[in-house]
Amino acid sequence: MKYVLMFVETEEFAKELEAMSPPELEQAYQRVNQWFIDHAAKITNRGAKLQGAPSATTVRLDGTEPVTTDGPFMEGKEVISGFLVIDVADLDEALRVVKTWPGCPVVEIRPVES
């Protein structure tokens, strides 16, 4: 089954990242890289790291006219920072992959419609 992993950043996580020294930051990136290597067989080539929430633009089409606004569709302390499609046997395997994720503190798992 294919699942989309949606990576979610929190304000605290962003602050922690900012406070890191260059070597600490380098180590954090290393851990994430290693995770990608460890799970390479399950990771499809679909996915991306997204630019920050301030770069988002939202268009609402449920009114008479499309309305364009600045920012993500939901204002909040948690924002989606990237996504990835994995291909695994079932939810338990997806959970195993996600539980070892060394990056941002929240990950949502959604099955892809087949």
Place this chain on the structure above:
Amino acid sequence: MTSDTAADELARVVREHAGRLAASLVSLLGDFPAAEDLVQDAVEIALRRWPEEGIPDRPDAWLFTVAKRRGVDVLRRQENYRTKLAQLQWPVPPASDDRLRLIFTCCHPALAREAQIALTLRVVCGLTTAQIAAAFLVPETTLAQRITRAKRKIADAGIPYRIPRDDELAVRLNEVLAVIYLLFNEGYLSSTPDRAHSRDLVDDAEWLTALLAGLLPNEPEVTGLLALIRLHRARVAARFTADGDLVLLQDQDRTKWDHAAIADATALLTRTARRHRSPGPYQLQAAIAACHCEAPTWADTDWHQILVLYDMLLLVEPSAVTRLHRSVAVRYVHGVRAALSELDDLDATLQNYPLYHAIRAELLRADGRPSEAHEADRHAIELTSNPAQRDLLHARIAKN
């Protein structure tokens, strides 16, 4: 046979067979929701017909035949299922007990707690939606939606029908035990002497735990939960007066307790403790219950031992509610004042918990502060929705 025991017998038979049938049908069809629908359908037909026609000699074969026949009709569109069902023969090969897989699927952590409870009762214990709704006092439509959503999630999210891997078993087993424990608590606290019209969830909780203990004989916490449930049940005859009023542990007639059941449960607990080192939270709670059960009178209670057990429990599982219960032991070991100062620390966390105020009221009364005690009892009444507990608190206020 009174209608009550007939209903108990019916429940027992359905419980014994519905889960097995569900487990083999899920294995066969590879489709949890479809298999579950077939079993539920067969159970509902059985509950309509058995009270009139009598329980068949082979209830399992009866349920199987109905589920299979209905299945071939209902699943007409799915050619694949129909073929598989048509090939299904009775008896199903007794290879392994698939109900363990069923339990782990129903209690998967990706399902909400309420859904885990409802699914387990329906799929593993063979309760109908109406019975579960009545037991939890929620509208049947609400419960039906909860179950439909949960089954859809199992199918859509790819929740596997499998016993967890060894390295995941401990965590997943905790989830299952938490579901059964909640079920037990709900049944125990909401129970009344007159339960002719409601399903006794405590029965289901004990049965589930015994099933789990049989399937996973080397898991000490499963045995611990089983002993805990049995120790509570052993005191059930003394929990209510003839008029149906709740009787507190300290006022119970201990000759009414089931002392044989207490001895069995205590022996079970001791055997488990001998085989495994550091006891987990269910074993510790059972050990506390055993201390109470073994005391010939309230005055003979071994409070020092109980306090030690509470301290161990707080180490493995810190919780404000455990500290609240511990405060009762503190009172009898270190005095009322010490217990009251324990409660002061919990005030912020347990402000909306009725038992906090009820225990505080008792301590205040023992400390010679009746008006504050009165106020605390009033507070407890405002917070509790359980009629038997409310009556008890009202009686206490009237008496003091």
